[in-house]
Every structure is written in C-alpha cells, then in structure tokens.
Amino acid sequence: MAWEFDFLYALQEIHNPILDELMTFVSMLGNAGLLWIVLAIVLLCIPKTRKCGGQMALSMLLTFVIGNLILKNVVARERPCWIDDTVPLLLNSPVDYSFPSGHTMNGFTAALTLFFYNKKWGTAALILAAVIAFSRLYHFVHFPTDVLAGIVIGVVSAVVMQKIFQYWSERKKNSK
Numbered sequence: 001m002a003w004e005f006d007f008l009y010a011l012q013e014i015h016n017p018i019l020d021e022l023m024t025f026v027s028m029l030g031n032a033g034l035l036w037i038v039l040a041i042v043l044l045c046i047p048k049t050r051k052c053g054g055q056m057a058l059s060m061l062l063t064f065v066i067g068n069l070i071l072k073n074v075v076a077r078e079r080p081c082w083i084d085d086t087v088p089l090l091l092n093s094p095v096d097y098s099f100p101s102g103h104t105m106n107g108f109t110a111a112l113t114l115f116f117y118n119k120k121w122g123t124a125a126l127i128l129a130a131v132i133a134f135s136r137l138y139h140f141v142h143f144p145t146d147v148l149a150g151i152v153i154g155v156v157s158a159v160v161m162q163k164i165f166q167y168w169s170e171r172k173k174n175s176k
Contacts, residue, residue, distance in 0.1 A: 004143040008080055011138050012087060019138070024090050027135035029128070030103035036060060036110035051165070052117040056110050059161040063109045064102075067153050072097040080140050087140045094141055101142045104133040104150025105157075112158035129154075 029035045040060065043053025077099035081089055096102075107129030115122025133150065136142040 001143070004145060005080065005084070007144055008137060008140055009087075012140065015138075020090055023135040023138045026128075026131050027091060027103065027139055030107055030132040030135075033060060033064075033102070033106035033110075036106050039110060039114075049117070052114065055116075055161055055165050056113040059109045059113050059158045060106055062161060063105045063154055063157040066157065067100050067105045067150070068096075068102055071100055071149075071153075072102075075099045077143075077146070080143055084140075089140060091139050091141065098142055099146045099149060100153055101133065101136050101146045101150035103136050104129070104142075104147050105154040107132045108151050108154030109158045112155055113161065116158070116162050 036056070037060065040053045040056040043049040043056060045053070076097050079094060079098040081087060081093050108126070111122060111125035111129040113122075114125045133147045136147060137144060
C-alpha cells in the first residue's frame with residue numbers, strides 16, 4: 001500500500017486550477033454511473049441501437065452486483081482520503097468503500113460495450129472512461145489498485161455479456 005500512497009502523493013504535485021476544474025467536472029460525469037446509464041437508455045430508445053443499449057444496461061447491472069454490492073462490502077477497503085485526511089479534497093468525501101472503483105467499472109463496462117458495436121464512438125467512450133478513472137486518483141478518493149480492479153471488472157463484465165449476446169444471436173438465427 002505504500003507505493004500506492006507514493007503514487008497518489010505524486011499526483012497531488014500536479015494540481016493546478018485548470019486541472020482541478022477539469023478533473024472535478026470529469027469525475028462528476030461518472031457519479032452514480034449516470035452518464036453511462038443515460039447513454040444506455042438513449043440507445044435502448046433507438047431501434048437501430050437497441051441491442052447495444054440493452055447489452056450495455058445488462059453489463060452495467062452485472063458490474064454493479066459484482067463490484068458495488070459484493071466486492072466493496074466484502075473487501076471493505078478504506079479510501080485514501082479517509083486514511084490521510086490532511087490532503088485537501090476538491091470533492092465531497094465518498095461514503096462507500098474504495099475497492100473497486102465504481103466510476104471506473106461503469107465507465108469501462110459501458111465504453112467497451114459501445115466499442116463492440118461502434119469502434120469510433122467506443123474509442124471516444126474508452127478515452128473518457130480512462131480520464132474519469134484517472135480523475136478518481138487525482139482527487140485522492142481511490143487507490144491505483146481500486147482503479148485497476150475497476151478496469152478489469154468492467155472489461156470482464158462487458159466481454160461476458162458480449163459472449164452471452166453473441167450466443168443468443170446465434171441461437172436465434174439458427175432456430176429460424
């Protein structure tokens with residue numbers, strides 16, 4: 001854990017007013033997965049993208065169950081800002097546990113799902129998900145391994161759901 005604090009303290013050295021504003025805005029985009037949930041709903045409402053929206057919603061649900069309902073409570077890892085409260089926060093201190101990063105899980109699950117359907121938009125979404133993940137480190141509310149675990153869980157959930165949807169599509173196609 002010492003290396004993680006070293007990394008987070010090093011990030012505190014790059015703070016400046018422009019990055020503070022940008023990282024606060026970007027982090028807010030990931031709050032409660034709202035951006036990604038709205039995106040899934042919008043995709044569900046458009047017939048051409050309905051399958052992507054449904055897959056995205058189910059992937060995020062899987063991620064939520066694994067990450068937020070199970071792992072956060074089993075691991076019960078304190079946040080860096082709880083352990084060292086001398087670092088000034090630009091955000092309100094989160095009230096749930098640190099491991100894994102929910103912002104990161106949701107972002108990578110949704111973005112990778114979008115990438116499966118549209119490489120251009122998916123690439124942009126993956127970049128946004130990565131910046132949101134970085135913002136959580138910048139804000140001293142997650143450890144690097146929280147974010148890494150969030151990426152892994154998000155990617156695995158998206159890939160598992162992609163395989164399930166491919167299986168259903170093949171099964172439906174073969175039954176005709």
